[in-house]
Amino acid sequence: MTDPKTLSPLDLETPDKTFLDANELVINMGPQHPATHGVLRVILRLDGEKVLGLECVIGYLHRGVEKIAENRTYTMFNPYVDRMDYVAAVSNGLGYCEAVEKLLSVEAPPRAQYIRVILTELNRIASHQLWLGTHALDIGAITPLFYTFRDREEILKIFEKYCGARLTTHAFRIGGLQYEAYDGFEKDVKGFCSFVKPKIDEYEELLTTNRIWLERTRGVGVISGKDCIALGVTGPVLRASGVRWDIRKAQPYASYKNFEFDVPTGENGDTYDRYIVRMAEMRQSLRIIEQAVEGIPEGPIMAKVPKVMKPPVGEVYHSIEAPKGELGYFIVSDGSTQPYRVRVRPPSFVNLQALDLMCRNQLVADVIAVIGTLDIVLGEVDR
Amino acid sequence: MVAKYKREYGSGINALTYLGQNYLEVDRSLIPEILQLLRDDEKFDYCVDLTAVHYPNREKQFDVVWVLYSFPRNERIRVKTQIADGESLPSSVPLWATCNWLEREVYDMFGIKFDGHPDLKRILLPEGWKGFPLRKDYGILQQDNEWVQINLGIESGQ
Numbered sequence: 048m049t050d051p052k053t054l055s056p057l058d059l060e061t062p063d064k065t066f067l068d069a070n071e072l073v074i075n076m077g078p079q080h081p082a083t084h085g086v087l088r089v090i091l092r093l094d095g096e097k098v099l100g101l102e103c104v105i106g107y108l109h110r111g112v113e114k115i116a117e118n119r120t121y122t123m124f125n126p127y128v129d130r131m132d133y134v135a136a137v138s139n140g141l142g143y144c145e146a147v148e149k150l151l152s153v154e155a156p157p158r159a160q161y162i163r164v165i166l167t168e169l170n171r172i173a174s175h176q177l178w179l180g181t182h183a184l185d186i187g188a189i190t191p192l193f194y195t196f197r198d199r200e201e202i203l204k205i206f207e208k209y210c211g212a213r214l215t216t217h218a219f220r221i222g223g224l225q226y227e228a229y230d231g232f233e234k235d236v237k238g239f240c241s242f243v244k245p246k247i248d249e250y251e252e253l254l255t256t257n258r259i260w261l262e263r264t265r266g267v268g269v270i271s272g273k274d275c276i277a278l279g280v281t282g283p284v285l286r287a288s289g290v291r292w293d294i295r296k297a298q299p300y301a302s303y304k305n306f307e308f309d310v311p312t313g314e315n316g317d318t319y320d321r322y323i324v325r326m327a328e329m330r331q332s333l334r335i336i337e338q339a340v341e342g343i344p345e346g347p348i349m350a351k352v353p354k355v356m357k358p359p360v361g362e363v364y365h366s367i368e369a370p371k372g373e374l375g376y377f378i379v380s381d382g383s384t385q386p387y388r389v390r391v392r393p394p395s396f397v398n399l400q401a402l403d404l405m406c407r408n409q410l411v412a413d414v415i416a417v418i419g420t421l422d423i424v425l426g427e428v429d430r
Numbered sequence: 431m432v433a434k435y436k437r438e439y440g441s442g443i444n445a446l447t448y449l450g451q452n453y454l455e456v457d458r459s460l461i462p463e464i465l466q467l468l469r470d471d472e473k474f475d476y477c478v479d480l481t482a483v484h485y486p487n488r489e490k491q492f493d494v495v496w497v498l499y500s501f502p503r504n505e506r507i508r509v510k511t512q513i514a515d516g517e518s519l520p521s522s523v524p525l526w527a528t529c530n531w532l533e534r535e536v537y538d539m540f541g542i543k544f545d546g547h548p549d550l551k552r553i554l555l556p557e558g559w560k561g562f563p564l565r566k567d568y569g570i571l572q573q574d575n576e577w578v579q580i581n582l583g584i585e586s587g588q
Contacts, residue, residue: 105553105554106552106553106554106555106556109554109555111563113539113564114563114564114568114570117566118570149449150449152449274527276475276476276501277475277526277527277528278527278528279476279477279478279526279527279528280528290501292501297504298504298506361448361449362448363448363449363451364451364478364479364497364506364508366478373478375478375479375497377479377481377495377497379483387483388483388484388564390479390481392478392479392481392497396531396535397528397531397532399531400527400528400530400531429554430554
């Protein structure tokens with residue numbers, strides 16, 4: 048454990064106090080903590096209950112995924128990718144498969160792209176539902192957790208019927224899909240859409256106008272749009288600060304340009320706005336799913352990719368809009384069957400940098416709310 | 431845009447495209463200026479990613495890559511530079527605050543130092559770890575046995 052006396056001074060401007068000032072307290076919110084969503088260590092500098100600054104220590108879940116990638120072939124690395132953001136595993140697979148497809152200059156056939164979009168949007172709803180349940184639980188509202196997890200089960204059932212796994216799905220393959228949509232896939236998805244609409248209304252009923260919720264989340268963890276862009280924060284956090292930017296609209300991939308959907312934004316950039324934005328995103332995802340399920344084209348589900356994949360020498364960067372933000376893959380190929388370097392640009396890692404700025408001059412309890420609202424997954428932060 | 435810079439910097443900067451993605455290869459000495467110009471004049475206000483690649487057989491072993499995105503232009507660009515082992519780069523933290531942790535990670539994994547970084551220390555690996563894992567000459571079966579013995583009290587992690 049680090050000796051507090053050797054802590055390096057926090058960057059960003061801090062009040063002018065020496066370390067041994069009697070009012071200041073350094074507290075460790077250790078890696079084992081029920082509200083840090085994984086193994087995250089936060090070192091807080093407090094003046095009573097007010098946070099003067101904080102420092103995140105990460106790396107407790109570092110598994111060296113980028114190093115592993117250099118020793119696996121492109122197809123062999125596919126399952127590893129799900130394990131990074133294990134909450135929303137399908138998007139990770141989509142980003143990686145699309146990046147490698149770009150390197151190989153193949154495009155997945157339209158039927159595969161539509162089914163990919165359906166699974167990815169279901170995954171987005173599932174991820175937001177888990178976020179809502181755990182975030183509300185951290186703040187103290189215990190009921191939404193049970194509701195969201197119960198409804199999330201329906202999505203996981205669809206994933207299980209489709210590819211056999213609920214959590215780390217490995218749903219996509221390079222070049223398309225491996226499994227054809229099972230009999231009854233469309234019926235299940237349509238049934239799910241009509242099932243979950245009133246449920247989202249139920250979550251909103253519990254929280255949106257709830258006085259305690261408003262007190263705990265209004266004005267907490269405010270970050271401006273300009274700071275978000277400077278810090279590289281993306282995803283719902285950026286949109287709640289007023290910047291209307293979504294990679295699905297700005298640089299569309301995987302047949303998203305065929306669907307009509309809005310990009311919700313907030314105004315104040317506080318925790319309440321991030322909550323509203325994510326709820327609205329769930330509804331927009333439902334819209335996309337409904338449109339996609341109506342028009343799944345017939346055709347093959349796998350493009351012609353060679354069994355032994357040797358992309359030409361070169362590099363590519365491809366990013367998608369994961370539920371947490373911009374998930375990017377930078378793959379360098381040296382012409383052999385194994386990638387030379389795979390770099391994953393994790394949204395949670397970059398978003399977590401903003402924690403210090405968002406928690407200045409707030410109370411300790413607000414730190415918990417802000418960590419929850421940033422929606423980080425430590426598997427992605429540490430890889 | 432690139433033609434303008436080529437005129438100014440001559441051979442120090444080179445613009446290429448691969449698979450529809452534009453990237454600039456810049457000499458190490460021109461890097462601070464070019465990055466500043468890209469941010470201020472060309473409005474690349476968002477640094478998406480900063481990473482490095484190790485080519486041990488080359489004279490200049492490391493390729494440091496910045497991926498930048500411009501909101502007003504909806505355009506992405508990569509800036510690559512080659513540096514030798516032991517050379518350091520000026521930090522981009524004054525330009526984009528997001529480079530703080532990104533540079534720490536490049537230092538942690540490759541050992542490339544950034545001058546002027548407010549707090550350059552290991553981020554993913556524990557403090558006191560020896561070696562830079564993402565380098566190609568880091569044996570994968572090797573683990574920092576000294577760190578493991580001191581801190582975990584066991585013979586070896588393997």
